[in-house]
Amino acid sequence: MNAPREKSQPRWTRRKDARPEEIIAAALELFVERGYASTRLDDVAARAGVSKGTLYLYFENKEDLFKAVVRGNVLPVLQHGELLVENFSGSSADLVRQLVLGWWELTGSTKVAGIPKLIIAEAGNFPDLARFYHDEVILRALSMFRRVLRRGVEAGEFREVGVDNLVHVALAPLVMLAVWRHSFACCSREQPEPENYLESYLDMLLHSLRNPQPTEKKHARKKK
Amino acid sequence: MNAPREKSQPRWTRRKDARPEEIIAAALELFVERGYASTRLDDVAARAGVSKGTLYLYFENKEDLFKAVVRGNVLPVLQHGELLVENFSGSSADLVRQLVLGWWELTGSTKVAGIPKLIIAEAGNFPDLARFYHDEVILRALSMFRRVLRRGVEAGEFREVGVDNLVHVALAPLVMLAVWRHSFACCSREQPEPENYLESYLDMLLHSLRNPQPTEKKHARKKK
Amino acid sequence: MNAPREKSQPRWTRRKDARPEEIIAAALELFVERGYASTRLDDVAARAGVSKGTLYLYFENKEDLFKAVVRGNVLPVLQHGELLVENFSGSSADLVRQLVLGWWELTGSTKVAGIPKLIIAEAGNFPDLARFYHDEVILRALSMFRRVLRRGVEAGEFREVGVDNLVHVALAPLVMLAVWRHSFACCSREQPEPENYLESYLDMLLHSLRNPQPTEKKHARKKK
């Protein structure tokens, strides 16, 4: 599949720019599969196709690599969502749907979806990473979702709910879906397919939000 | 041969049968706080007030102790719920409420609530433990909750929903609550109090289940 | 030579009290032979007849062991000298002679004599150890020697000399003797035997101290 190497393939080639990403990718896979402590740097190096020492050219130590894995794989997902929220002009229910389904489409099949599991498992051991994740990911995600819910409420599309508390509840099933895939994936045959799970989730959430008297409030009818 | 014991040895002196329980209790705390790999048996022994060697009198090895911790702290919770479901005679909404609030009251402030976090983190490394937990805890919990939802639907109290998929979604926020407390507890000041979270959760769930035409009678149509 | 072991000799025996000393002795030998960095803890353990892990039962790490080696082998030598000075009643020249020859007899054939070499080599890398050695060994030795010289001067046995500066000079050849033995021992065939070296040293020192007009009486003039 690769371009065929020259006859005398060198022991190694220099690819300074590519290496960090490759290492992070390899580390992500292994951290997600085995957890932080059970992941040997030897294995990370092997999977990245480099030697053990090379890791230390780009990362100070195991912890530093771990943090790089988290930091490097976490923001893109959010940005995608925030962009969508910013520019969406349909109904809020549709926005929720697209947000949720798009998120899963983007990361569901990826190891990136295993990061929440990692964070949950290691938050206690890496307090500053926990704080980073909490502030830069969780709070932002909550904030984004909160805005979406408010949008629906203000438009009279959703009933009046305590948005601040609800967002936590509403996001939980999504996090769990990601977590689940990377812990019980093996032995859960009973688990519904993610698509069904998400459908059920959206059904539940939107039902619970539906305004029984959708008196058009405000001027906020950005109907498509 | 031994030094003669005091004549009136207190009846409640540490019975030798209590040892395993004490060890398990100590191990539970540490596993939940630090995770499996970061927990040293030295520390478990110290917290249990025994010597390191003693652990091996009761447990084959660290993994065995880990499994004992999980197995020993997981069934009581379920049984409580199942008993409640079996004997409840009020409305299904009330049953849901009591189930959820009772569960949290029972375990919320306990380290037991940290077990899901542990399982999530280590499922990949201990497949048989994962299977045990999945079969004996998750499936039973799902089954129990499913029965409750069916009860409501059949009574016409809840609308017709795809119960089999919904239970997964419906349980997720509860698991997340338990998980959260033992990972981001430290740095989340924004997190709502569990009571508010659960209230919001019940509000959402029950709203989404409410039957808009609750005229139907009991023992009614199990429509496909 | 040892007591014959039982037929089935145990893999190890427990000798908590003896171990630290044995380890320090083994470490002293190797540190002196090879220097700090070139000494592998594996080798220390092997020479002490214990396993690698055992070292860490008694010492925090390599540096800690190093410091223990220095601290544990340094004070006895001084104490011996100080005791002698305190109680000596002969001429000051004889005191100097006994001090010097006794010191060498005590430590000359020992690895302890290699400690100055170690300290000299590693002072820069272990500043706190250097300070300890400086304060607790060097300053005390200087102080002791200074007292001896003053004793001779005040008795009119030695000429008036700038004692404070002289002690440094006077001790140097002794330190060098110890250092030499553990660096150029191998290749120096030309080196005089320690006995001859010390004889020459004493001859030089005492000659240079001899008072040309030794008529003065005791408890005499502390001329400025």
Added chain:
Amino acid sequence: MNAPREKSQPRWTRRKDARPEEIIAAALELFVERGYASTRLDDVAARAGVSKGTLYLYFENKEDLFKAVVRGNVLPVLQHGELLVENFSGSSADLVRQLVLGWWELTGSTKVAGIPKLIIAEAGNFPDLARFYHDEVILRALSMFRRVLRRGVEAGEFREVGVDNLVHVALAPLVMLAVWRHSFACCSREQPEPENYLESYLDMLLHSLRNPQPTEKKHARKKK
């Protein structure tokens, strides 16, 4: 392809012949500061302003560089002394004085004075270097000093002493002065200034050598 160089590139640009010298100078500093093992070639390269690979263009390996450092910084000092001895026409006491003070003036403030410390520390690990240093430096220095002492004795200026043994003793304080500066420099505030130390040294040495009956022997009165 490169940016065009300035038209008049300075003639005294770093000649390639200078490279080894610069590397040796950088290595000398670091070896003296930290010792052989604790000196990283990375740091040597950095201080020399070259890349790590460049070291290997000029030196086979770390050991080779170490030897070059020693060999390259050791002979000049001797030669200066030998020249002085050869041509000196004053009294032997003056010769001793000039030799000693000149030596310190020449190297005292230099890292070169740290080489004895290095050799002492590493002699055991580099036997051939030790032999080289012993034969080419120590023996030569002893020989030179021995000639000076003989000169004084033969001239009747110094008393009859066992010169062969004395030289070792007599050189020791000088070596120690050099060694000291590069180990306890930091924490020795009590240490006398080198000038005072040397004055005291010369006072002691020359006092001990003074001939009480300076019967002019031989024809050897090269008085100034």
Added chain:
DNA sequence: TATGAATGAGGATTCATTCAT
């Protein structure tokens, strides 16, 4: 000639497990 990315052997350290007491 010069560079510095890549290598990998080597060593310090940890900790689950064993076993003499």
Added chain:
DNA sequence: TATGAATGAATCCTCATTCAT
């Protein structure tokens, strides 16, 4: 049964050395 000293395999990390560029 209980102890905790002793073990040694496992793993992180360093740094001298190599080599593609």
